[in-house]
Amino acid sequence: MIFIFDLDDTLINTKKIKKEIKKIFDQDDKFDYYYQKFLKKEKLFNFLNFLSFLKTEKVIEEKNIKKLQKQHKDFLKNTSLISQETKNKIKNIGKNHDLILLTLGEKKYQREKIKSQKLDSYFKKIVITKEKKENSLNFLQNKKDTTYFINDKKAENKIIKKKFPHFHIIHIKNEKDLEKFLCKF
Ligand SMILES: [Mg+2]
Secondary structure, three states: OEEEEOOEOOOEOHHHHHHHHHOOOOOHHHHHHHHHHHHHHHOOOOHHHHHHHHHHOOOOOHHHHHHHHHHHHHHHHHOOOOOHHHHHHHHHHHHHOEEEEEEEOOHHHHHHHHHHOOOHHHOOEEEEEOOOHHHHOHHHOOOOOOEEEEEOOHHHHHHHHHHOOOOEEEEOOOHHHHHHHHOOO
């Protein structure tokens, strides 16, 4: 069987990362404002680029960038965004099946998140794409294996199902959903 896992809000708790980043701001809605403004401009999130953006927006000063960058790196390194139990389950499934990690985002930052949670070794293939997820899966088009696509985004899941009708789509709403699914194997 083939298992294709999404990263953010599927395998890892990305809300925890956002909560951490919010600490830069004195009010939550300020974060939302600048976060949306940044995404409009850059499309994909990278923490360092976000800091540069905040500097040009005069939210933070140049002299604080290095410190904030280090804090964020340490946060990612020292925070578990996925439980050890879940990791063990994935590791076990990987012994008998092909595991693919497919994530949409900026390469460097996504890689940093994957590495910080020590997830790299669990997957046969890691795909970080800037474009639509469905375009990264053409290599699976003619594979007849039972394939699970595990992802939190409904709209993406719909498109994937259309392009790959034989995929089993597992819509993940929270950590419990993921645990429940993994328990079957
Ligand atoms: Mg996601």
